[in-house]
Amino acid sequence: MVIDLLGHPFMQRALIAAFVTGLAAPVIGTYLVQRRLALLGDGLGHVAVTGVAIGLLTGFAPTWTAVVVAVLGAVAIEVIRERGSTSGDLALALLFYGGLAGGVMITGLAGQSAARLNQYLFGSITSISLSDIWFTIGLAALILLVGVGLLPQLFSVAQDQDFARVAGLDVRAYNLLVAVLAAVTVTIAMRTVGLLLVSALMIVPVAASQQLARSFRATVVGAVLVGAGAAVGGLLLSAYVSVRHDVSVAPGPTIVLLALACFVATWPLGAWLRHRARLREPFPEGAVAPLEATDHDNHDHGPACGHLAVPHDDHVDYVHDGHRHARHGEHYDEH
Amino acid sequence: MSTSRPGGSDPVVELRDGAVAIAGRPVLRHLDLTVHAGEFVTLLGPNGSGKSTLVRALVGLRPLTQGSLRLFGTSFESFRDWHRLGFVPQRSSAASGVPASVTEVVASGRLTRRRILRPAGRADRAAVASALELVGLADRAGDSVATLSGGQQQRVLIARALAGEPDLFFLDEPTAGVDLPNQQALAEALGALSRAGSTVVLVTHELGPLEPLVDRTIVLRDGRVVYDGAPLHLDDAHGHHHPSPRRADHHPGVVAPLDRPGEEVAW
Incomplete structure (x- = not known):
């Protein structure tokens, strides 16, 4: 139809x-x-x-x-x-x-x-x-x-x-x-x-695009894709609904709502990516005192321990309970 | 009065009898300043002494109400060699309303040398890359500036000024709120510039690791030069520009109710 x-x-x-x-x-x-x-x-x-x-x-x-x-x-x-x-x-x-x-x-x-x-x-x-x-x-x-x-x-x-x-x-x-x-x-x-x-x-395509973009150019490209997609998609959607259900759905609001839906879809993803980026951010060198291994342990960290593992230069840090550290001899270095 | 280096005697900044007023209120009065090529000058002084205003006047962001300014021997009105100027404004952040990558922010410093509507050439990309290299952020080139720490963002702003390959730098409080490792990275970048023959004018509260680079110190107080000469230890400078504990007239006299009357508040 x-x-x-x-x-x-x-x-x-x-x-x-x-x-x-x-x-x-x-x-x-x-x-x-x-x-x-x-x-x-x-x-x-x-x-x-x-x-x-x-x-x-x-x-x-x-x-x-x-x-x-x-x-x-x-x-x-x-x-x-x-x-x-x-x-x-x-x-x-x-x-x-x-x-x-x-x-x-x-x-x-x-x-x-x-x-x-x-x-x-x-x-x-x-x-x-x-x-x-x-x-x-x-x-x-x-x-x-x-x-x-x-x-x-x-x-x-x-x-x-x-x-x-x-x-x-x-x-x-x-x-x-x-x-x-x-x-x-x-x-x-x-x-x-x-x-x-x-x-x-x-505005709304920009808001959706900047959730995932790291650069200005990527934001522009993403916003243009969302904008053009929402405009064409919204028009087709409103036409489809109008014909199918014999109601009059205006294209304008449909386009805007579709763009907003893109934002709603990208926002949690963007929030999660930003959260993950923060966890992986190295602390300044020497900012946190090393923790004695004896104070810490109920297990040795490893690939199977289930804590977030972050590769860091020549070793792997593990993130848990406010720590982000790697074993170094008898103690843990906080990074 | 100036202590120029051997071989670098051309004045690059000449301010004669300069005065600046903000909203009719005099901030700089009867200021003479000459900076020679290759000098590393710091502007010191308490808050409200006019350090930032002086730098903003020297780059043309604050019009002079009196006096004349010449850059590289050209009067400011006819000065067009913007690529010779590098400016690091006083900003706490390099981020804005939309994500921007470190490379994009630094590349905007290259606009002084790029023609309009032309794509960036190989020389432009090389300048951006070497500016990032110099401030030690080459590995963060593709990241959004908003994810960098305050000190790293400050280094991005310096790299942006470097990208235009200028020979005269104005830096407005680049070390404010920056941790020691970042200050050291900054000092190394500025040291490399200075050794390459660039002229640096730096506004700062605390010199920290920058101290060994300084050739000449100028202390401002209430919009006037009160000291101009060999570098001071910051303690001396402090003693010098706080000769009495009275407050400068730019400060509103805000005193908490619990302050005992008669007790002078140290600013």
Whole structure:
């Protein structure tokens, strides 16, 4: 039945839109998480509501007015943050409320129903037009190109602003670039998951990916895989459930919940790996006094004793009851 | 006033009558400082004396409200040779919101020499590898920095500055909160740099294993230079910059209620 569905042009368009959005959004999301601005996308999503409403009021394509207003909002947030007069999260909160309230009010002024606005708030991927597809692909390509091409610069700026400035990088320009790209991402993801869930597609794949990644590049690659997978998988899942059970399951929330499921699946694994890495970490040399073997023993450690064995240089340490040590003559060396 | 090494007499840092104010409050006043090529200079002084602010002013992170700064003979406004500067900011951690491998953090120090939108070349990778080698973290190259101890993270930040192969280093409290073995590893790395002819300006509270490297000590107090000359034993420096037990004006007078009145608190 889903196979039948795949034959429909609207479904093919939706799949392309979901795939490229899922590919692009986590790239920018990684930089936002690195700068601890995970909620920036949400703030921009709310601002974009006003942009959509202005489009409905003036008759311009809401996608374009949303891009313009979201970019202006992104610049405003950066300026406020840089001036430092208002804290970043307060600036975000002001934009949240102003954007949403303005959007709902202007939609009313435009004489449009709430249902029209709902398309943008919760996404309407299956009603996406061919020109929208080209628009989405173009912007996603731009985001991927800049986000991957400038990775060393953007990484350094987000990692340590002071260092980046002394390295001669224009920190303000790069910060603005990330904010503007986040605004663009918000507007392309608007049709897929909706403005209220936009940020989830940028942030949740990163949260899932960083549980297992040890490097920034691996985090980006993992997040892109989770993002694209969740977007396509969520769309197919919602279509399947809708057809099979004759209910209407919106694709946007399904995509977000699927991404969250990835996080729920990777988190315990990541926590276990981190725990294991800590156990294997060597103590500083000579930090712990050796323990007399006579104080310790009810058995000799060995491959069969069941305690965690950690290879350490030329010997094997055993971890148990707050010790991590190896037998050395008549005593145990703590490592 | 400066004790330059033989053959290294070009001034690499020249600050004339420099002043810095933070939020309108003067932190550095009428400061003259010349550092010559190849010198190893330490900046000492109590908290709030302006050591960190001075280093931040010298790398351009704090604008001068007065005076002029020249680096390598070029006025700071037209200075573009960022690859000649190595900066180790005062940070407790090299980690951020997303995991980053040791190599990635160190490689960001190479950006001063890389062109935009070009992949890292063989020279870039070799510089990163030798920087990691010098701080003794080559075996941790692929690990996430967040899993390293504080002292190791500090060494990562130093390797990041080394990767750009600069000849002038500014280090802001690299030994703060670092255990002795890590301080020793750090001292070895800085010693190797200094022997290779690099100029080092180091802000610190405690010299520890770095002490034998120092050519020249500058002691700041309330934003002014109060001593500039041959290395002091830290005890001497302490006596020097605490001539009286009165508190510096930057310290809020926070006293616990149980402190007996009239008893002077040692800061």
